[in-house]
Structure formats: structure tokens, C-alpha cells
Amino acid sequence: MAAAPSPAPSNFIRDIILEDLKTNKHNGRVQTRFPPEPNGHLHIGHAKAICIDFGLADEFGGDTNLRFDDTNPEKEETEYVESIKADVNWLGFQWDGLFYASDYFDQLYEWAVKLIKDGKAYVDDLTAEEIRKHRGTLTEPGKDSPYRNRSAEENLNLFERMRAGEFPDGSRVLRAKIDMASPNLNMRDPVMYRILHAEHHRTGNKWCIYPMYDFAHGQSDSIERVTHSLCTLEFEDHRPLYNWFIQQLGIFPSRQIEFDRLNLTYTLLSKRKLLQLVQEGRVTGWDDPRMPTLGGIRRRGYTPEAIRNFCGAIGVSKTNGSIELAMLEHFVREDLNKRSPRVMAVLRPLKVVIDNYPEGQVEEMDAVNNPEDPSAGTRKVPFSRVLYIEQDDFREDPPKGYFRLSPGREVRLRYGYFVTCTGVVKNEKGEVGEVHCTYDPASRGGNSPDGRKVKSTIHWVSAGHAVDAEVRIYENLFSKEDPSKVDEGKDVLDNLNPNSLEVLSHAKVEPSLANAAAGTRWQFERLGYFCVDPDSRPDKPVFNRTVALKDTWAKVEKKQGGTR
RNA sequence: UGGGCCGUCGACUAAUGGUAGGUCAAGUGCCUUUGGAGCACUUUGUCUAGGUUCGAAUCCUAGCGGCCCAGCCA
Numbered sequence A: 001m002a003a004a005p006s007p008a009p010s011n012f013i014r015d016i017i018l019e020d021l022k023t024n025k026h027n028g029r030v031q032t033r034f035p036p037e038p039n040g041h042l043h044i045g046h047a048k049a050i051c052i053d054f055g056l057a058d059e060f061g062g063d064t065n066l067r068f069d070d071t072n073p074e075k076e077e078t079e080y081v082e083s084i085k086a087d088v089n090w091l092g093f094q095w096d097g098l099f100y101a102s103d104y105f106d107q108l109y110e111w112a113v114k115l116i117k118d119g120k121a122y123v124d125d126l127t128a129e130e131i132r133k134h135r136g137t138l139t140e141p142g143k144d145s146p147y148r149n150r151s152a153e154e155n156l157n158l159f160e161r162m163r164a165g166e167f168p169d170g171s172r173v174l175r176a177k178i179d180m181a182s183p184n185l186n187m188r189d190p191v192m193y194r195i196l197h198a199e200h201h202r203t204g205n206k207w208c209i210y211p212m213y214d215f216a217h218g219q220s221d222s223i224e225r226v227t228h229s230l231c232t233l234e235f236e237d238h239r240p241l242y243n244w245f246i247q248q249l250g251i252f253p254s255r256q257i258e259f260d261r262l263n264l265t266y267t268l269l270s271k272r273k274l275l276q277l278v279q280e281g282r283v284t285g286w287d288d289p290r291m292p293t294l295g296g297i298r299r300r301g302y303t304p305e306a307i308r309n310f311c312g313a314i315g316v317s318k319t320n321g322s323i324e325l326a327m328l329e330h331f332v333r334e335d336l337n338k339r340s341p342r343v344m345a346v347l348r349p350l351k352v353v354i355d356n357y358p359e360g361q362v363e364e365m366d367a368v369n370n371p372e373d374p375s376a377g378t379r380k381v382p383f384s385r386v387l388y389i390e391q392d393d394f395r396e397d398p399p400k401g402y403f404r405l406s407p408g409r410e411v412r413l414r415y416g417y418f419v420t421c422t423g424v425v426k427n428e429k430g431e432v433g434e435v436h437c438t439y440d441p442a443s444r445g446g447n448s449p450d451g452r453k454v455k456s457t458i459h460w461v462s463a464g465h466a467v468d469a470e471v472r473i474y475e476n477l478f479s480k481e482d483p484s485k486v487d488e489g490k491d492v493l494d495n496l497n498p499n500s501l502e503v504l505s506h507a508k509v510e511p512s513l514a515n516a517a518a519g520t521r522w523q524f525e526r527l528g529y530f531c532v533d534p535d536s537r538p539d540k541p542v543f544n545r546t547v548a549l550k551d552t553w554a555k556v557e558k559k560q561g562g563t564r
Numbered sequence B: 001u002g003g004g005c006c007g008u009c010g011a012c013u014a015a016u017g018g019u020a021g022g023u024c025a026a027g028u029g030c031c032u033u034u035g036g037a038g039c040a041c042u043u044u045g046u047c048u049a050g051g052u053u054c055g056a057a058u059c060c061u062a063g064c065g066g067c068c069c070a071g072c073c074a
Helices: A012-022 A044-059 A078-091 A101-117 A128-134 A152-164 A213-223 A233-249 A271-279 A294-300 A304-314 A325-339 A441-446 A552-559
Strands: A031-034 A063-068 A098-100 A121-124 A173-176 A191-195 A209-211 A228-232 A255-259 A349-354 A363-368 A378-383 A386-390 A410-413 A418-426 A432-439 A460-462 A467-474 A501-509 A521-524 A528-532 A542-548
Touching: A012 A044, A012 A228, A012 A255, A031 A044, A031 A228, A044 A063, A044 A078, A044 A228, A044 A294, A044 A304, A063 A078, A063 A101, A078 A294, A078 A304, A098 A101, A101 A121, A101 A152, A101 A173, A101 A191, A101 A209, A101 A213, A101 A233, A121 A152, A152 A173, A152 A191, A173 A233, A191 A213, A213 A228, A213 A233, A228 A233, A233 A255, A294 A542, A304 A325, A325 A521, A325 A528, A325 A542, A349 A501, A363 A441, A378 A460, A410 A441, A521 A542
Parallel strands: A031 A063, A063 A098, A228 A255, A349 A432, A467 A542
Antiparallel strands: A121 A173, A173 A191, A191 A209, A349 A386, A363 A378, A386 A460, A410 A418, A418 A432, A467 A501, A521 A528, A528 A542
């Protein structure tokens, strides 16, 4: 039955939702949320979470909120919230509600007071260091704080004074009274509030105490009546605490479900490390086209559709593994192949003179814009006596199996003519500086009336008409498959690929590209997909290589141990 | 070493006690005015050992391996 089309594969989260729908757990309602902390830019890992949060809700006619988890004023900035909103939209999703954990600070405070009154929370005067020591270890239980049994009145008084700003940062915290001997460290009287005299990007100086993630997240979900709170695996150990607060407070029971975080080979998806790359100037910024940030891959030329297709294809599970970068690249090529107009561009130009072509003559050759899309039509490309071809497309001494131009060999110039190499002119260094050819006038457009075949078709631009361009070629930012695996005494940044960026400043592109708008995407025939960079100027367009085309010759050559 | 989670082709993921399938990668062939598009085909897998069962990737037990947790970060 191998030929039978497989049904769309489900995943364990969808199965849970389906089950909840079946049992009418939430009256058929599905509500999710995407809860980034506005302390950095979104990356491809967040794209996976976004696709899951929004995708699953959409699938069942549910809603998804965008909620900023802004409980730590020291790291958060408005600039980041704007960037995150733009990235979510760019990916193709619209949120239903837009909220901030800080919207709930008053409610959260009231709930903290309730827990104090119920004898479920206490103010602790221990220092951070002492709290750590009292927490015990993975194998040993913790010890109760000497302040654990203060009266509700005293706790309330102290907590109110914490809020009033009577105490310095770090002098006291509010803790949940749970179980210092719990095998789950998160349950050993977790901190609920800390004193932080810091200005918050939204609440300004209203507060000098801020709730911890654990005291904010579940309640925020509950306030928004989130039915399925989807997050990554490292929060598994927090779930009992998430549930504990909801239960003690008797509020709407959101359910936390964890899935595996995205890992991609040759790339690092840690906000902290990405920040370091930016701060140390290892990349040009958050939107450097080598960065896995959504800003970076957008500038690189990736499409939202490609990313969404990728996220759909990798699935959702709890297995922690690593997806091969080739998988992502496949989805980018697949999408770009359908939509990108083809053009001719020469990255490393080699001059070709067609000796028998009339001096001064120019012909407009018809070129197909996109063979995958006939409606894209055709365009005219100027052809003349002096052209540029790719240095790679000529070999004075062709190795076995090399089909491109070499002395005595005839090839097709795409949409042009058959040309035969008659000789080369070398420069003083002995390098081939100029290739001479003759053309067959009968082969105009690229076919010979006598039915003669050539083994190769190469691209070209007319020297007199080509536009100078800068082309930026990107390789993996890291040279290690798993960049987070660091050798003894080394740093992650030691795994950086020193050759991740190559700038070709003397590329020649066909004239139709002279005014290509920033952000437009093109396929340079035989080379790959390229996107116009915002750095482009009218006199000098700049292109980023999004991804190369698959190159079977490169593979063959590599296998032969070939040299270049 | 305590707790939590997870082990299916090289990678990712299905199969919900009943035919181990899909995608990527790799390989072979075809085709080609992109050597790169496209098409066809092929290879490789249930961590191990026991058990339950007519039947186990799936359930049970034990091992082994991986990831996460000791922030007043999220």
C-alpha cells in the first residue's frame, strides 16, 4: 500500500486538543498564546513556536493572543516589543488579543496578598546566597528558612512595605510556602516576588517589586482563559508549580503542554549567545543575513511561506534532536523556485570576446522569466561581442567530465548562440585574462538548425550593458554541526566559521536588475537565489545569496578529489 | 547521585495492540536551452534483555543512552 497517500500526520498536542473537544472540556473553545519576553529579537526557533501556537488555534477556529512576558524590567525594552510584533506579522500571523504580563501586575499583587492571608506565602529576609544554600541540592532536601513561619499579619505588613519601597533591592522576597523537601527544586518554596527598583518599559516606576515568571505565567494564561498553554520542554519541571498556583487561587485551569525546542545544525538558537554575537561585532547586527533571527533570515531572502512549510514539516514531539539545515534549505528552494524570476548574473567575471561577431552590434535576446510560471513572461537581454562569463565556466585544462567551455569546445550561451573557444589571452601573471570564441550565427536563441548538440549551457552578461553589483555570499555562521558543543577551554564563539561571509564586489548583473527594489528575490541562473539588500544604491545594487542551487557538478568534483 | 522527560532509517516524523509509511539527505537512472529545474526508482530503521499477547514500535519489568532542573532570568 506504499502508493496510498499518507493522511496528514497528527501530533500529540493536536491529539490532546481533539480529545478535549470530544469531551467538551472547554465548550469547544481553543485558546492559545505566544508569550515572548521582549528582551531580544525572535529567531527561527520562535517561528516554530508561533506556527504551533497560532496554527493549532486556527485549525480549530480558536484564538491566539500575543502576550509579552515582561516581568523583568532590567532586560526588556519597547524596541523589542515592536520588532516582535513586526516579525509575527511578517511570518503571516495575526494575534487576537495583545497583552502584557505587566497588565496583570495589580491582579497578581492581589493574588499574592490572598496567598499570604491563606498562609501559603511568606516574606523571607534571607539573602539570595542564603536562599540558595537552604534550597539543598539535586540529591539532598532543602531546609526551611527561619522566616518561614511568620504570621500572616507580619507577612502582609512586610509585603505591603516591600511594595511601598521601604526596602532595598535584594533585601527580601515573597516566597510560596510549599515543600522544602520536594524532589522538584521548583517546589522548594519558590520566589514569587523580588524587590527591583527598576523602571519598567510600560509601568514606569509604579512598581518596585516584580513577580517572577512562575508567579506570572500561569495566572496570565488563566486570566486570558488560555485552554492550551504550549511551551518548550525545559518548563516541564515548572508544570507542578504552574498548577499549584492555579489551584491555590481557584482560577481558570489553563493546561501547560510542553514540546521540543527547535535545534538546527550549524546554528545557535540562544538569545543570550546571539546577543553576544551582536555586541561583540561578530555580525553586523540582529538582522545580519547570517543570523538565525527572523530579521536576519528575512534580509537573507527567506520567505515566510518557506519557514511555515518547514515548521509544518518538522512536526511536533518531545524528542530532543537536531534538524539538518538542509531541511530548511530545501523548503526555501522549493518556495523560491516557484516564485523567483530568473536572471543572469556573473559573480566572478571572465571576459569573453566573440571574434567573428560584428563590432558594435547589439541584439536583444528573448529570455524566459520563470520556466515554472509561464505567466511570468519573457524579457529582452542584450547580447554583444564582448561578454562576461563565470570564471568557473572556463577551464584551460578541463578535467574529465567537465562539460563547460575550454579550448576547442563548443557550448551554448543561454538564450544566445553556440560559441566555440578558439584561444585565450593571458596576463603577465600567466592567468587567463580573456577568452576568445567564434559564434555560429545560425544558432541564434540557442539552437543549431543542423541539430548539433552541446553538452553545456552557460550564463553570461553583455560587458557593455551589464550593471556592476556587489554580491554577498554566506556560508554557515558556525563550522561545527553542533556549535554549542565546545572543546575544553574554548568558547562557543570559537566555533564560528571564519568564512561565513564572502563579498564579491565586482559582480556583473544583467541590466534588468539595475533598479531592483530592496527585498526583491531573484534566481541567478545556475547559481542560486539572491535577494536585494537594503544597502543597495541605484548605481550599485547589493545582493545577498539566500541559498545556492543544488550543485551536482560540485559533488562530482568533490568525489573525484578534484581541485578548483 | 534525587526528580522530570525522551529513545523508530544518516536527520525529522507517522503508525494510538494488527502491512513499519512520509519528508529531507544519500545513491541510481531518465530528461534537460539552468550540470543546478523536473521525473522515476533504490538503499538504510523500531536502544538492549526479558515478559504479557494469537499478534508488541506500541503494554509491563529491568538495563543502557540522551536532554532538562540547584536565578531574587524567562
